[in-house]
Each structure stands twice: as C-alpha cells, then as structure tokens.
Amino acid sequence: MDSMPLSKASRLFWLGRYYERTVTTLTYLWSWYDKVIDGEPPDYKTFCKALEIDCFYLSAEEFLQDYVFDSTNPDSLRMAADNMLGNGMMLRETIGSRTLSYLELAVTAMDSGIGSLSPTLPLQRTIDYILAFRGCYDDCIPDMEVRNIIKCGASVERLSLYLRLGWRLEFLPTEVGRLLYRTKRARLTPAPECFKIIKDTPLPLKGDNRLTLLRAVEAYFSL
Amino acid sequence: MDALLAHKDEINEQLARYGVKFGIYKDGNFKERLFPFDPHPRQIAADDFRQLEKGLAQRVAALNHFLYDIYHEKKIIKDKIVPEEFVYRSPGYLAQCEDITPPKDRYSHISGIDLVLGKDGEWYVLEDNLRIPSGASYPLIARTLCRRCSPATFRQHRVVDNRDYGKLLKHTMDYVNTGGINVIFTPGRYNAAYFEHAYLAEQAGAVLAESGDLFVENRKLYCHTSCGATQVGALYRRISDEYLDPLFFEASSLIGIPNLMDAYMAGNVAILNTPGNGVADDKGIYYFVPRMVSYYLGEEPILKNAPTYLPYFPEDFAFVMEHIGQLVVKDVSEAGGYGVIFGEDLTKGQLDELKAAIRTSPRRFIAQEVVDFQDMPVTEGEEIVQRKADLRAFVLTAEKPVVWPSGLTRFSRNPDSFVVNSSQGGGFKDTWILCH
Numbered sequence: 001m002d003s004m005p006l007s008k009a010s011r012l013f014w015l016g017r018y019y020e021r022t023v024t025t026l027t028y029l030w031s032w033y034d035k036v037i038d039g040e041p042p043d044y045k046t047f048c049k050a051l052e053i054d055c056f057y058l059s060a061e062e063f064l065q066d067y068v069f070d071s072t073n074p075d076s077l078r079m080a081a082d083n084m085l086g087n088g089m090m091l092r093e094t095i096g097s098r099t100l101s102y103l104e105l106a107v108t109a110m111d112s113g114i115g116s117l118s119p120t121l122p123l124q125r126t127i128d129y130i131l132a133f134r135g136c137y138d139d140c141i142p143d144m145e146v147r148n149i150i151k152c153g154a155s156v157e158r159l160s161l162y163l164r165l166g167w168r169l170e171f172l173p174t175e176v177g178r179l180l181y182r183t184k185r186a187r188l189t190p191a192p193e194c195f196k197i198i199k200d201t202p203l204p205l206k207g208d209n210r211l212t213l214l215r216a217v218e219a220y221f222s223l
Numbered sequence: 224m225d226a227l228l229a230h231k232d233e234i235n236e237q238l239a240r241y242g243v244k245f246g247i248y249k250d251g252n253f254k255e256r257l258f259p260f261d262p263h264p265r266q267i268a269a270d271d272f273r274q275l276e277k278g279l280a281q282r283v284a285a286l287n288h289f290l291y292d293i294y295h296e297k298k299i300i301k302d303k304i305v306p307e308e309f310v311y312r313s314p315g316y317l318a319q320c321e322d323i324t325p326p327k328d329r330y331s332h333i334s335g336i337d338l339v340l341g342k343d344g345e346w347y348v349l350e351d352n353l354r355i356p357s358g359a360s361y362p363l364i365a366r367t368l369c370r371r372c373s374p375a376t377f378r379q380h381r382v383v384d385n386r387d388y389g390k391l392l393k394h395t396m397d398y399v400n401t402g403g404i405n406v407i408f409t410p411g412r413y414n415a416a417y418f419e420h421a422y423l424a425e426q427a428g429a430v431l432a433e434s435g436d437l438f439v440e441n442r443k444l445y446c447h448t449s450c451g452a453t454q455v456g457a458l459y460r461r462i463s464d465e466y467l468d469p470l471f472f473e474a475s476s477l478i479g480i481p482n483l484m485d486a487y488m489a490g491n492v493a494i495l496n497t498p499g500n501g502v503a504d505d506k507g508i509y510y511f512v513p514r515m516v517s518y519y520l521g522e523e524p525i526l527k528n529a530p531t532y533l534p535y536f537p538e539d540f541a542f543v544m545e546h547i548g549q550l551v552v553k554d555v556s557e558a559g560g561y562g563v564i565f566g567e568d569l570t571k572g573q574l575d576e577l578k579a580a581i582r583t584s585p586r587r588f589i590a591q592e593v594v595d596f597q598d599m600p601v602t603e604g605e606e607i608v609q610r611k612a613d614l615r616a617f618v619l620t621a622e623k624p625v626v627w628p629s630g631l632t633r634f635s636r637n638p639d640s641f642v643v644n645s646s647q648g649g650g651f652k653d654t655w656i657l658c659h
Contacts, residue, residue: 005436006447089242090412092421093431097364101240108239145449187449 008094009149009188011087013223015095016153018084019103023130024161025077026123029068033120036060050164051075068123069114081107081126099140102133148186155179156217163214173203179220194220224263224380230372231262231602237368243361246415253413259650260365261601265614265632272628272656275338275346278525279616280624281516283334286353286503287620288519290330293502294320304518305511308535312586313508314556315354315501317464319471323488325497326399332495333395333459334618335359338526339596347529347594349613351509353500355461358631359617360419362653363388363426366629369653381658385629389426391619396429396457398621399493403456405429406446408437410462410478420461429459439482442489458483459495467498506555506589507533530592534585543581543590547574550590551641552581563642565593593641599652601634610634613643614654630654 032042041060044067048055053075057063071078088095088103106129113122134154141147159175162168176198183190197216201209238260245258267275292299293310300307310316335356337349366385370377396405407429409420424431436446437455445452460467466476471484486492502508510531513524532539532550543550547566554562564577581588598609612634617627632652633643643649 004449005430005432006449007433007436009449086412089417089421090431093424093429097241097422097425100242104240104242 004094004146008091010223011090012094012146012149013153013156013188013221015084015087015091016150016155017157018080018087018153019130019133020154020157021080021161022077022084022106023127024158025080026068026127028161028165028167029064030120032060032064036064047165050166064119065115068119069110078110081110094141094146095137096140099133099136102129102136105129106133145186148182149188151182152179152186152188152221155182156220159217160214163210163217166210169205172205176201176203179217188221188223190220191222224376226379227262227264227369227373227376228602230369233372234262234365234368235260237372238365241364241368242418243364244418246413246417248415258361259636260361261634261650261652262369263600263602263607264653264655265599265612265630266655266657268657269659274525275616276626278346279336279618279626281520281522281525282336282348282351282512283331283618283620283624285512285515285519286334286351287328287330287624289515290353290497290500290503291324291328292519294499295322295324299515299518302518304514305508306535308586309505309507309511310502313502313505315464315499315503315505317472317499317501319484320497320499323499325487326401326490326493329399329493329620330497331500331503332399332497332620333392334496334620334624335615336618337613337615339529339594339613342595342597346526347596348509348512348526349529349594350506351504351512352615353504354464354496356615356617357416357419358615358633358651359388359627360422360426361651362629362631364422365651365653380655383628383656383658385627385654385656388617388627388629389423389428391625391627392423392427392459393429395619395621396427396459396493396495399495400456401491401493403444403454403492404446405457406432406437406455406459408432408434408458408460408462408480410434410466414461416461423459434478434480437480437483439480439486442482442486442491444480444483444486444492455492457493457495464498464501467494472498506553507535507586510589529594532590534581534588534590539590540581540585544578547578547590549593551593552577552588552590555587555589565641567593596641599632599634601636601650608638610636610638611641611643612652628656 035042044057044060044063045055057066066073068077070076071082073079085103085107088100092100106126109122109125109129113119116122137150138147155175155178162172180199194216197212201213239257243258244255246253246255299305300310331353333356335352338346339349341347363385407420407424409431411433421431430446432446438445444455446455462478465473466479468481468483469476469479470481487494510533513528516522516524532543534540534543550566552564596611599612600607601610612632615631617630618624619627632654633649634652635643635649
C-alpha cells in the first residue's frame, strides 16, 4: 500500500461496515414489506432490542418509514447510508470516482423512496447499486490491502447482524473464515483476545456462545 | 450545440452521480447541494484565447515578482509605485513571512484570475485569487461527462482538451517538491469545496490528508501512513493562511499543523500557494497590478482592470463621493461576493451611510465602474434566458506560468444580478477553447 494516511484505514473499515449494514439490513427487512400488505405486523420491537436501538415507533408502518428513510434518526438505515457515502467521499482518491459514484446512486435511490407507495422499488435499486459498488471496488482498486480493509469492515458488520438477529447462522463458519482470511490480507492487527475467541469458538453455536462471539466480533478491530 | 442541450438532464444526472457538489453554510448549518450546471458552454476562439493567455501569463508573472519583492527588498514601495499603506495595512500581508524565500522562488503556483467580457469585446480583470482559488474541478469533470452524454457535439466542434489539469497540477507540485510525497491538505468534508479537494487529489495522484494525518518533526513535514512516517515534499493547502500553523499564525486553529512554518522556513517543504500571498490579491492592491506589469516586466499590460477608484487618493475620493450612485463599491476585506454594494440599488439614506463609512476608512473600500459585461444564454426549464457570467481562468506556474485551456464560467441565476459566486447561488458552465 502506497503512503495511505492512517486515518484512511479507519474510513475504509467503516465504509465496509456501513455499506454492509445498509445492504444486509435491507435484505433482512425485505419480507416485512410483503407481510404488512396482509396485515401481519412484523416484530419490529424485537428487532430494535436485538440491535440495541431506541424503539419509539408506534406501528410497523411507521417503523418501515422512519427506520429506513429518516435521515435525522441516528439509528436509521438512511443514516447508515449517509455514513457510507460520507466515508466514501473522504476516500475518493483512494477508491476512485467511478467506484464512489455507485454510493451516490444508492443514496439517491433511497431518498426517492421517501413517502413512496411502493418503497421496495427504490430500495431494490439501492441494493443493486451497493452490490455494483462491491463489484466495482473489488475489480477497480488495485491495492489488495485497501480492498481487504473494506472487506474486513463488511465481514464484521455482517457477522454482527447475523449474530444479533439470530439470522443465517448456518453461514457463520463461512463468514468467520472470511474475516480471518481478510484480516491477514489487510495486514490489520486485531485485538488478540477477540481473535482467539473468534478463531476458537465452535460452530455451529451452542449455549451462550452467541453473545460472547458477538462481543468479540464487534471489538475485533479498534479502528 | 442542440445535441448537447438536448442532453441537459442526462448531464445533470451524471453530475449528481459523481457527487459534483458545493457546500454552503446557511443559518449555521452545513448543506451540500449540487452545483447547478448549464450545458451552453462559453466558447473562446483560438485567436482570442492566445491573446488572453498572454495577458494572464504576464499578469501572474508580475504578481509573482511583486510577492517576492514585498517580502524581500520592497523596491516597488521605495520607488513609490505602490504606497506602503496598501501593503502593510492589507489583511493579507503577513509580517511573519518577511525574508522567507519559497522553493524555486514561486509564490502563486495556482492562480485564479476572474474576468468578464465587456460588451465592447474586451476582457476585464475583476479580481486576482492567489491564495486558494477554487473551481477547476467543475469544468474538468463536466467536460468528461458532456462528452459521454453527447459525443456527437464533440465530433462536430473541435475543442481543445482540458482534461490534463491533473497532470498540470502534478507537474506544478513536482516542480517545487523538496523531496517526498505530494499532499493535498484539506480542512475536511465540511469545507465548501471538499468535492474539489478529493477530486483533484485523485486526478493529480496526490495523497488527500487532514491535519491529524500530518506532523512536523526535526523541521520536516511527515504524513502518518500505513508505511510509517512518510516525508511530504509539496503541500497543496486548501485552508487559509491564518489557520495553517497554530504556533505561527492563529493560535486557536484546530485544523492547522503545528510547526509547519518551521519546516517551510527550513526549505524542507513547498507550500502551494505560499502563505502571505493575500497581500497581492487584496482588492486595494488590484488597482496597482497594471503598474506592476510595467514595473517588473517592462511591458505594457495586455489585460485591463475594470475602471477602479481608490478613495484613499483625494482625487478618487472626490469622484467616488460624486458618482457613488453609479459605482459598485467593494469592501476589500470581504470575499465570495460578499461586501459588494451597487450604488444604484441604495436609497439616499443608505448612500449617505456608505459615504460616511468610506470617509471614515477610505482604505477599506474600492469603487469600480459597473462593467457592462456580456450576457450568456442559460437554460431555465424550457426557456433560454440571458444571465451575467464571468470567467475564472487558472494559471499554473512551474517553470513559467501556463494557462489552463479552459476555466470556470460562473453565471448568476438571478436576472437582475451581477453576482455570480457559487456561494451566492450561482451556477457554472464549461469553457471551451476552440481549435480554430
């Protein structure tokens, strides 16, 4: 890696976390939009509790509007998308204007869904653009360390969401393997005690291991 | 041209996609907005540009001589070409920079000269910007996107390519680099021109850094990088002089680099543009630039200033008092289109107040005749309307001043306004230098 300021490593990592938070959470919530059509309110209170965020929403509809689109709500997905773009903007010369443009498109698509009667259509475009961003940075950024720092952020976020939501737990061995591999390629130094827990926790999970693993994942890097 | 205009929406979509934004602070809040783009380009014929190019290079060469002189021998003051009050009372004059010689004697590496084209067909210089002139990135990216949206337009019109600005900037930085990497030093994301800082870093292959990334040790500037401490040889700073070094200038600055000036004085880093340049782009000093051209270069100035009066001189003071209703009065300490007062817009009471202010501090103001500059077509909805527009030309000085064959054309979106600044809601156009 050529002369990259250290602050960039932190931004790359958080860029990875925020894009993954946006895209993975949207994927998780996808079926909820369908459920509300048939009057089956999804359990947003449990969701908020699992993510340890404030739950002030009065209905599932309000949750799906405010949690997803409200740019003034610090816990919202829109805020995560804003942080994704903000980190990307501060990395333009590292990731390139072309790669960054997909993040601009993702946020613009998200904003076009505010108050929409068919919000999943713009949200689908948001997911598409983030996936395009993922392909573009993997293809266009020549520096392996830069790519892998972003991927480390994405891995941490994905594991965190899976563990918190108890979702896709069958993928944990694959995701843990990816995180350890990417850590080496990114030449990042993780917290040793967290590294040991992540490496040694038997999968599939048993008993109280989920919370221990979650805390280790979230404290893995101090970036 | 119709093909290009027909693609206006697509071009604006592309500009949004690439985040071509400009930040403004309103009511204490930072807001980013897309910089409105109009696809009608300003077109300058090859012969006209050659003349403009000569005039701009001449002006910037003279300004560089002036800066060297002011911070060293001060011959121009001793020879009574420029009164000393205009130098030493200028807020841009920094006594701390006395006797410091920058690498290769270059002061203004990136100069932004604001001009208007009068209805008489003459170019008039309105302002010189020798500190941190913004704007090159906008026509630079707009050209790329316009070519993408309407390739037919660029097959039909032979336009000089402007997309080498990044190389030109890199060469300018390399020329004065004292050994180390090139860095663009930004105050951060919430600066009005953050898009430009990041885009130019990408185009010039420089590292974009903030104050926390940079430090001085043993009179050398370093960047904390993943490879350890890496020495910086050229720093293109995008923050004002007073915030550059809290140990040298404004002590409360949180965005500066402690001891940067120490490294600079030791000759271990080049700073682009050089601290202290504000003395030469002061609105009061502007009056004397044509005289500088004759004094330092022994040449007749090619470019004209807008007719300007300095209330400091008794004969000009009398003229300003008598004709204030027809003049535009500028507060020399303001920038960005602020502090510009058109006499014709004022009531009698307001005119009297302005006269009193000029009487109290004549050095604080200049007055200019309103240049009746040419309107340019601007698309507004389905209509084409005429609006005032200026041109910011960029001159990059390495071995010698080189004029970038393009520039930022800014236009007013208000039909009654001469103020084109982006911070006041103006838009921008590309500037085409034609091959013929």
